[in-house]
Amino acid sequence: MAVVQVIPVMIPDLGEEEAQAAAEAIRSGWVAQGPRVAKFEQEFAAAVGAGHGVAVSSCTTGLHLALVLLGIKPGDEVVVPSLSFIATANAVRYVGATPVFADVELSTGNVTVETIDAVRTERTRAVIAVHQGGVPFDTAALRKATDGWGIGLVEDAACAAGSTAYGAPAGTGARVAAWSFHPRKLITTGEGGMVTVDSPEDATRLKRLREHGMNVSAADRHASKQPVLEAYLETAYNYRMTDIQAAVGLVQLGKLAGLVAQRRQLAARYQELLADIDGLVPVRDPAYGQTNYQSFWVLLDGFRASRDEVLTELAARGVSARRGIMAAHLEPAYADVTPGPLPVTERITRESLILPLHHKITEADQNHIVGVLRELATR
Numbered sequence: 001m002a003v004v005q006v007i008p009v010m011i012p013d014l015g016e017e018e019a020q021a022a023a024e025a026i027r028s029g030w031v032a033q034g035p036r037v038a039k040f041e042q043e044f045a046a047a048v049g050a051g052h053g054v055a056v057s058s059c060t061t062g063l064h065l066a067l068v069l070l071g072i073k074p075g076d077e078v079v080v081p082s083l084s085f086i087a088t089a090n091a092v093r094y095v096g097a098t099p100v101f102a103d104v105e106l107s108t109g110n111v112t113v114e115t116i117d118a119v120r121t122e123r124t125r126a127v128i129a130v131h132q133g134g135v136p137f138d139t140a141a142l143r144k145a146t147d148g149w150g151i152g153l154v155e156d157a158a159c160a161a162g163s164t165a166y167g168a169p170a171g172t173g174a175r176v177a178a179w180s181f182h183p184r185k186l187i188t189t190g191e192g193g194m195v196t197v198d199s200p201e202d203a204t205r206l207k208r209l210r211e212h213g214m215n216v217s218a219a220d221r222h223a224s225k226q227p228v229l230e231a232y233l234e235t236a237y238n239y240r241m242t243d244i245q246a247a248v249g250l251v252q253l254g255k256l257a258g259l260v261a262q263r264r265q266l267a268a269r270y271q272e273l274l275a276d277i278d279g280l281v282p283v284r285d286p287a288y289g290q291t292n293y294q295s296f297w298v299l300l301d302g303f304r305a306s307r308d309e310v311l312t313e314l315a316a317r318g319v320s321a322r323r324g325i326m327a328a329h330l331e332p333a334y335a336d337v338t339p340g341p342l343p344v345t346e347r348i349t350r351e352s353l354i355l356p357l358h359h360k361i362t363e364a365d366q367n368h369i370v371g372v373l374r375e376l377a378t379r
Contacts, residue, residue: 007361010183012188036246037055050198052197055241058239064237065237072092076123078125080101081129084328110131153174155177157177161185178195179196208234209236215230262359270370278302281298283299309376
């Protein structure tokens with residue numbers, strides 16, 4: 001039997017330069033949080049238009065720290081999209097607050113002012129809005145609304161490095177945004193994340209919170225020529241990034257613009273190839289911004305086959321596609337939550353799938369993938 005060559009849904013763009021950078025960090029003798037982390041923080045913040053970056057162990061821990069920073073506590077409610085990786089809702093429970101699920105708009109998969117307003121109450125203290133799959137949400141509208149309501153806005157930018165809104169990087173102007181460097185993102189450190197803020201006071205507290213509440217970092221202690229007796233100012237966490245990860249991140253950050261340009265070109269080709277297939281609606285840029293196409297998803301709109309049938313046929317033909325974005329409220333972990341109606345969320349999670357998109361995909365690969373979909377559309 002011939003072996004089917006699989007087209008993976010995602011491949012991280014890692015190579016010799018990243019390997020050398022990691023090796024240099026190891027040879028330096030400084031492998032924990034140190035000078036490379038500080039440099040990565042500065043360069044990433046500059047790339048996304050933020051005043052300060054605080055490197056952390058994951059975007060999930062970044063979301064947790066963002067809610068701590070905003071003072072969210074038990075008894076508070078935080079509005080989140082159910083249509084997101086489950087970490088978005090979980091972070092709310094980490095601080096003892098209650099996640100309240102808002103619906104999303106069909107075209108972007110993002111929460112809007114209207115969907116948030118429909119579920120907020122007098123107990124609402126914050127919103128976590130997600131740039132879903134790299135598609136930016138309407139930053140201007142949501143920031144204005146949350147400011148007017150007097151509640152905090154945490155921007156879950158896990159997938160959004162390289163996306164833009166209103167001509168600026170997605171994180172520009174955010175009170176607090178959390179980013180992911182998981183291998184499925186455009187740039188990766190293996191695991192890892194970043195929190196960006198403009199306020200130096202917020203940055204100082206976030207750095208303290210990620211490092212056990214110490215008032216002076218390990219790097220600053222080592223740099224001092226005199227003994228330093230640190231104090232622990234509050235109960236906090238160990239959410240640090242290593243210098244090995246940051247060394248890789250610095251190399252990856254240098255590739256970001258090129259990766260975004262390549263993915264947008266590949267996405268445009270997908271959109272062109274799919275244009276005449278009835279029942280398929282590919283993701284596109286919103287009017288106010290541009291997506292980095294971290295994920296290229298397709299909504300089934302009257303397509304002849306179900307989502308699961310499409311995934312099964314693609315897999316049989318050597319294409320590793322994925323189901324669309326999950327809905328947290330449908331998972332067993334949230335069985336105790338009874339949300340209001342979420343019709344768009346449930347439709348997107350039921351009727352969408354993610355097609356392969358990465359730096360190694362070829363035009364032949366795209367032709368094959370679209371060819372399978374075209375066959376299914378005519379059966």
